[in-house]
Amino acid sequence: HSHQKLNYEPPRGLVQEKMTENAVFSQNKVLTIDTMNPNVKNVEYAVRGPIVQRAVQIEKELREGVKKPFTEVIKANIGDAHAMGQQPITFFRQVLALCSYPELLKDNMFPEDAKSRARRILQACGGSSLGAxxxxxxxxxxxxxxxxxxxxxxxxxxxxxxxxxxxxxxxxxxxxxxxxxxxxxxxxxxxxxxxxxxxxxxxxxxxxxxxxxxxxxxxxxxxxxxxxxxxxxxxxxxxxxxxxxxxxxxxxxxxxxxxxxxxxxxxxxxxxxxxxxxxxxxxxxxxxxxxxxxxxxxxxxxxxxxxxxxxxxxxxxxxxxxxxxxxxxxxxxxxxxxxxxxxxxxxxxxxxxxxxxxxxxxxxxxxxxxxxNSPQPGEPSYTTFMKERTTTLSLLAEKAKLTEEILNTVPGITCNPVQGAMYSFPNISLPQKAIKEAKALGQAPDMFYCMKMLEETGICLVPGSGFGQKDGTYHFRMTILPPTDKLKLLLAKVKEFHQKFTRQYS
Amino acid sequence: HSHQKLNYEPPRGLVQEKMTENAVFSQNKVLTIDTMNPNVKNVEYAVRGPIVQRAVQIEKELREGVKKPFTEVIKANIGDAHAMGQQPITFFRQVLALCSYPELLKDNMFPEDAKSRARRILQACGGSSLGAxxxxxxxxxxxxxxxxxxxxxxxxxxxxxxxxxxxxxxxxxxxxxxxxxxxxxxxxxxxxxxxxxxxxxxxxxxxxxxxxxxxxxxxxxxxxxxxxxxxxxxxxxxxxxxxxxxxxxxxxxxxxxxxxxxxxxxxxxxxxxxxxxxxxxxxxxxxxxxxxxxxxxxxxxxxxxxxxxxxxxxxxxxxxxxxxxxxxxxxxxxxxxxxxxxxxxxxxxxxxxxxxxxxxxxxxxxxxxxxxNSPQPGEPSYTTFMKERTTTLSLLAEKAKLTEEILNTVPGITCNPVQGAMYSFPNISLPQKAIKEAKALGQAPDMFYCMKMLEETGICLVPGSGFGQKDGTYHFRMTILPPTDKLKLLLAKVKEFHQKFTRQYS
Structure with a gap:
């Protein structure tokens, strides 16, 4: 955190005492883990679950200078294209800027089709404002x-x-x-x-x-x-x-x-x-x-x-x-x-x-x-729009193929073709010893595997158990979104990690 | 609707038949009023309830040329400031435009403080994009x-x-x-x-x-x-x-x-x-x-x-x-x-x-x-920001006072001071005959009153029964948001309607 320390924060030495105090307070609270809505307690959401929380912590540690066997966390846990460097469609953002600040409609820097789309949207808004x-x-x-x-x-x-x-x-x-x-x-x-x-x-x-x-x-x-x-x-x-x-x-x-x-x-x-x-x-x-x-x-x-x-x-x-x-x-x-x-x-x-x-x-x-209602043939933004759209989709197609191919070169990993969407969900063989150790820790074996991968390589994947899988099978979900170079690096690291993990627990 | 007629839409003569057909289908549907979540059925939300739906219909009728004793619907049912003509704060919209289309950061048309706010927000976004x-x-x-x-x-x-x-x-x-x-x-x-x-x-x-x-x-x-x-x-x-x-x-x-x-x-x-x-x-x-x-x-x-x-x-x-x-x-x-x-x-x-x-x-x-984190003294946008902010708040204060004063001149309407927020919630005396007639129609008496006001004057208010009130008392909620001139007109119409309504049912 970059925010200033707050006055009321207790000095380090008091933390233990504070925790005990908290425990006492907690019993008196209206809303506790025991009195809250039990349905909410039953909710699980792996895509932003414990592994992602740990990834965020590790990022913080890296920023604070803690030494790790890697220099950055690669988040392949969520289908978040822009965070992975995918560029927004120019036309869309032009129209959104025009709608946000309609003064720009007077400017000559925007193509006419962007302006006419913005006018049409604003006309449909109360008071011609996105704020209604x-x-x-x-x-x-x-x-x-x-x-x-x-x-x-x-x-x-x-x-x-x-x-x-x-x-x-x-x-x-x-x-x-x-x-x-x-x-x-x-x-x-x-x-x-x-x-x-x-x-x-x-x-x-x-x-x-x-x-x-x-x-x-x-x-x-x-x-x-x-x-x-x-x-x-x-x-x-x-x-x-x-x-x-x-x-x-x-x-x-x-x-x-x-x-x-x-x-x-x-x-x-x-x-x-x-x-x-x-x-x-x-x-x-x-x-x-x-x-x-x-x-x-x-x-x-x-x-x-x-x-x-x-x-x-x-x-x-x-x-x-x-x-x-x-x-x-x-x-x-x-x-x-x-x-x-x-x-x-x-x-x-x-x-x-x-x-x-x-x-x-x-x-x-x-x-x-x-x-x-994207740009149509003949409109000024059409060519750029189509180029951007096609480039993004071709890159995704390329990365889908690449992911499948490289994962299938790893002994113990089997990956179905990524026919569509943005994810691979490969099957991973885990050694009995690893499964045993995970269970002793009360962890799903693929959570144990993914957590270890995160700690050792900085790669953040989601264990298959977060999505459900047949008993006795293990998977992870990995997005295909990182830029091609980074994706290759990521896949190489996954390969290396899997081989090392397999050796270590065999 | 301005959309083209759909091929599958039945000719007018078949509508009756289609409705019967629907009724038959309905019995076979998975999701019906009888099988749906009963908690959802119990939900009521007056601010966008039947009176507002009728207001939307009337607007459509006016557009289609249906003659009414008024030419526009004035929606005083919801705290929707921009829809009532309030202007957005320039600085906010400039920053939002910059964040939407960061190419604009290169432009000279925006003040530096707007640009620095936009940069700060974008830096905190994944891939520097509002789209992450x-x-x-x-x-x-x-x-x-x-x-x-x-x-x-x-x-x-x-x-x-x-x-x-x-x-x-x-x-x-x-x-x-x-x-x-x-x-x-x-x-x-x-x-x-x-x-x-x-x-x-x-x-x-x-x-x-x-x-x-x-x-x-x-x-x-x-x-x-x-x-x-x-x-x-x-x-x-x-x-x-x-x-x-x-x-x-x-x-x-x-x-x-x-x-x-x-x-x-x-x-x-x-x-x-x-x-x-x-x-x-x-x-x-x-x-x-x-x-x-x-x-x-x-x-x-x-x-x-x-x-x-x-x-x-x-x-x-x-x-x-x-x-x-x-x-x-x-x-x-x-x-x-x-x-x-x-x-x-x-x-x-x-x-x-x-x-x-x-x-x-x-x-x-x-x-x-x-x-x-609005513009601070010394920043280029400060003066304009403060002027816009003060103008809006003073206008609201003026309209709050105006509303209270005019409503209190109407015999049978008593309005507490509008000390804050955006609404008046005056008490209205309804004649016994009107209450009886409403009840015969299965309507709350203040719903009956507001619906009649909508039909006769085009003014859309929310009946007090939608917010709850002591048994035997009646109210409506009216926003103070319309521009001063329109608000005066609206209040004059409310006054006239109330007097006419009282005469009619006395």
């Missing part, structure tokens, strides 16, 4: 632009802007939908099916809401694909003790990097229809598809292609965000969700629910608008 | 600036940046704290004491969390002050059926406009200490104090002035935001909360909880930083 609240569902013209984007993306399948809700990132939308869906107690408590491995927002939200997490396992042998038989097994099992109502899918997959085939999506939709499940499709990586032969198919498009028997009945919500793809604008917390076949009475409830939080941050809404 | 995630608790240097601001505000009472959490507006912080605090079932369910009238975020959050709302009534006869005896009555009553653990205060008051005296705050703190209650102080209107003899005292400052017996034990969280005061930047959803005497184990849980949502939107964090 928007409608709780989001700015009207942004929702209209989102609807047109979805229609283009899905080859003309219609999208009604009334079904579009702007959100604070996809996480906000997912939590809001789960909040609507979860109820009941005991055997009638809502069950929510999530993939294992999963993105831990899901398990965290379910814990907080007190819902039943129903696991279905992705097939690692088949490139992390979804198996219908596994869905059936999982559902039948869950029905013995809860009321499974929701099926969540992440496509392209986080942490798996899998891109689902059209056939698989069809199967899932038929399954949901047959089994009366509400579908939640997390499609925030829709532009992040790298592998040859792979293509992004939205659940909505496939649903409509299956015909009215499905498209008029299956309840689906899909999520998108400004944080991933080629934009990587996580800090703006922009996003949207589209609901299909939602009961009109429930929609009214949803609007009421989001209105309590007033509105998603307006700069994030403006950014979402730019993503769905 | 921040720490979940908020950007370090922003929390440090908040801490220094609090220390200055409170005459040197120390503030540890580790106790500061940045939030998405104050609402987010309030909901997060309630989430930590609420637990239990039946008679051990957490009770949360809130003022009546209250800001309906509180009742909405409590409904969603399934907590027990414990009402204490403010004393309208004494300018909406808090009475200790009423707190005691309310608590004793609540202890018969739940476990009251939390006491919420809004100061300056929303919707009451009351500014609490130092003595009152002292009494409340002693009461909380004696009764073992966790204090939540909503202080988002801390710069909005207008009445002579009134002054803002933070709960924290008073707590520390009461001595270590209180300052070492009473658990307090206070909330602030970028949305109110002289900034009025609601759309950015910036805010912070400071926790005092929070159990360290609970703090760890709080950090975990906020980490699931990754981080508050970074532009809002940047704006919060500018509010707590």
């Amino acid at each position: 609240y928007s409608a709780s569902q989001g700015i009207d013209c942004v929702r209209q632009d989102v609807a047109r984007y979805i229609e283009r993306r899905d080859g003309g399948v219609p999208c009604d802007p009334d079904n579009v809700y702007l959100t604070s990132g996809a996480s906000d939308g997912i939590v809001t939908m789960l909040k609507l869906l979860v109820c009941g107690e005991g055997a009638s408590k809502t069950g929510v099916m999530i993939s294992i491995p999963q993105y831990p927002l899901y398990s965290a939200a379910l814990a907080e809401l007190g819902a039943v997490q129903v696991n279905y396992y992705l097939n690692e042998e088949k490139c992390w694909s979804m198996d219908l038989s596994e869905l059936e097994r999982s559902l039948a099992e869950a029905r013995k003790h809860c009321n499974p109502k929701v099926l969540c899918i992440i496509n392209p997959g986080n942490p798996t990097g899998q891109v689902q085939s059209r056939q698989c999506i069809e199967d899932v939709i038929r399954f949901a229809a047959k089994e009366h499940l509400f579908l939640m499709a997390d499609e925030v990586y829709q532009d992040n598809v790298y592998a040859e032969g792979c293509q992004f198919h939205s659940f909505k498009k496939v649903l409509f292609e299956l015909g009215p028997q499905y498209s008029n009945t299956v309840e689906l919500v899909s999520f998108h965000s400004t944080s991933k793809c080629y934009m990587g604008e996580c800090g703006f917390r922009g996003g949207y969700m589209e609901v299909i076949n939602m009961d009109p009475e429930v929609k009214a409830q949803l609007i009421k629910l989001v209105s309590v939080r007033l509105c998603p941050a307006v700069p994030g809404q403006a950014l979402m608008d730019l993503v769905v | 995630y921040s720490a979940s608790q908020g950007i370090d240097c922003v929390r440090q600036d908040v801490a220094r601001y609090i220390e200055r505000r409170d005459g040197g009472v120390p503030c540890d940046p580790d106790n500061v959490y940045l939030t998405s507006g104050a609402s987010d912080g309030i909901v997060t704290m309630l989430k930590l605090l609420v637990c239990g079932e039946g008679a051990s369910k957490t009770g949360v004491m809130i003022s009546i009238p209250q800001y309906p975020l509180y009742s909405a959050a409590l409904a969603e969390l399934g907590a027990v709302q414990v009402n204490y009534y403010l004393n309208e006869e004494k300018c909406w002050s808090m009475d200790l005896s009423e707190l005691e009555r309310s608590l004793a009553e609540a202890r018969k059926h739940c476990n009251p653990k939390v006491l919420c205060i809004i100061n300056p008051g929303n919707p009451t406009g009351q500014v609490q005296s130092r003595q009152c705050i002292e009494d409340v703190i002693r009461f909380a200490a004696k009764e073992h209650l966790f204090l939540m102080a909503d202080e988002v209107y801390q710069d909005n104090v207008y009445a002579e003899g009134c002054q803002f005292h933070s709960f924290k400052k008073v707590l520390f002035e009461l001595g270590p017996q209180y300052s070492n034990t009473v658990e307090l969280v206070s909330f602030h935001s970028t949305s109110k005061c002289y900034m009025g930047e609601c759309g950015f959803r910036g805010g912070y909360m400071e926790v005092i005497n929070m159990d360290p184990e609970v703090k760890a849980q709080l950090i975990k909880l906020v980490s699931v949502r990754l981080c508050p939107a970074v532009p809002g964090q940047a704006l919060m930083d500018l509010v707590v």
Whole structure:
């Protein structure tokens, strides 16, 4: 910390005494670990969990001059593109600057298309200001632009802007939908099916809401694909003790990097229809598809292609965000969700629910608008925009390939192709001795492994146990986001560490 | 809607048939009004409730050329300053533009202090970009600036940046704290004491969390002050059926406009200490104090002035935001909360909880930083900043006075002084005949009154029943934000309407 020391801070010698004092106070506190909401206590969120907290500490130690076997911490724990050096799209930032300080509209330094986008957004804001609240569902013209984007993306399948809700990132939308869906107690408590491995927002939200997490396992042998038989097994099992109502899918997959085939999506939709499940499709990586032969198919498009028997009945919500793809604008917390076949009475409830939080941050809404209404051929910013977009996506494709290839050269590491998204989730063989030692410390073996890697190399990964994995298997999640040179260095260090670790515990 | 008609939209003649079809489908839906989360169903939020939805419809009708006895809807329902024409602070918007598009740092059009603030914020962001995630608790240097601001505000009472959490507006912080605090079932369910009238975020959050709302009534006869005896009555009553653990205060008051005296705050703190209650102080209107003899005292400052017996034990969280005061930047959803005497184990849980949502939107964090680290004497932007700030606050003070004065000239309307915040909450006498007619329609009488006013005059107010009021009394909440001329017009129309309404139902 660089802030000045506070007067009331006790001298070093008193710390022990202070702690005892604290313990005494603690018993008298209103809010303690024993009296707090137990659901919150059950929440876990590995992506920012203990390993990341330790990484932050180590960074501080490095700044303070503590000697380490490395000079910097490389955070490959979270899909935070800009933090890894990815540059923002110029056009987006120009428009955001114009919207923030409309005086700039008088300036000649900005292209006309940036100015006209800014004017359009400002006109839709109360008092022509990003500082006014928007409608709780989001700015009207942004929702209209989102609807047109979805229609283009899905080859003309219609999208009604009334079904579009702007959100604070996809996480906000997912939590809001789960909040609507979860109820009941005991055997009638809502069950929510999530993939294992999963993105831990899901398990965290379910814990907080007190819902039943129903696991279905992705097939690692088949490139992390979804198996219908596994869905059936999982559902039948869950029905013995809860009321499974929701099926969540992440496509392209986080942490798996899998891109689902059209056939698989069809199967899932038929399954949901047959089994009366509400579908939640997390499609925030829709532009992040790298592998040859792979293509992004939205659940909505496939649903409509299956015909009215499905498209008029299956309840689906899909999520998108400004944080991933080629934009990587996580800090703006922009996003949207589209609901299909939602009961009109429930929609009214949803609007009421989001209105309590007033509105998603307006700069994030403006950014979402730019993503769905990006420069078009003939507009002055088009060439630069396309160049920036293509460069970022090609680099990601290159790094996806590189990551898979290098990891697969390491004996004891097996990595599925990173077909899409931003992560590899390789399988790691851990020696029995290491597993034993971890368990003696009360740690998950892959947490033990990742923590050791952090201490020895400065590389921050997330253990597979934070996402869920089949018993007896171990993984880590690593983003492919560092710049190519740094990524190569990182992969070389992972390789070296894994070999050393294996020797040490064999 | 300006969006193109969708292919799949049924021809007009089929609408009836489609609705029947919908009703049939609805029975088969997974998510219906009967199967959804009942806590969400219980949520009410009047500030954006049915009256505001009708106002939006009327605006649309006016655009479509429908004839009305007025030409525009005046929304005095929500504290949305920019929407009412208040101008943003130039310095804040310059820095935000610089942060959004750092190329502008090379330009000569911006003052040096704006540039240096922007550089400082960007340096604290991952990859020097507003697009990177921040720490979940908020950007370090922003929390440090908040801490220094609090220390200055409170005459040197120390503030540890580790106790500061940045939030998405104050609402987010309030909901997060309630989430930590609420637990239990039946008679051990957490009770949360809130003022009546209250800001309906509180009742909405409590409904969603399934907590027990414990009402204490403010004393309208004494300018909406808090009475200790009423707190005691309310608590004793609540202890018969739940476990009251939390006491919420809004100061300056929303919707009451009351500014609490130092003595009152002292009494409340002693009461909380004696009764073992966790204090939540909503202080988002801390710069909005207008009445002579009134002054803002933070709960924290008073707590520390009461001595270590209180300052070492009473658990307090206070909330602030970028949305109110002289900034009025609601759309950015910036805010912070400071926790005092929070159990360290609970703090760890709080950090975990906020980490699931990754981080508050970074532009809002940047704006919060500018509010707590505004231009200082000697800096190039100081004069303009102070002029803008003073103008806005003086105008608000003038409008607060104007509102009170004009409303009190209306027979049947009694309005307490608007000492602070942004609202008047006058008492309105309604004729028995009107009350009867409202009840026959299943409406709260003040909802009936406000809805009629909206239809006849285009003025959108919020009925007192949305905030809570003593049985048999009726109120409305009206913001003082419209520009002076428009406010005068609005008040004249309210006067005319009230007189006409009274005649009509007498």
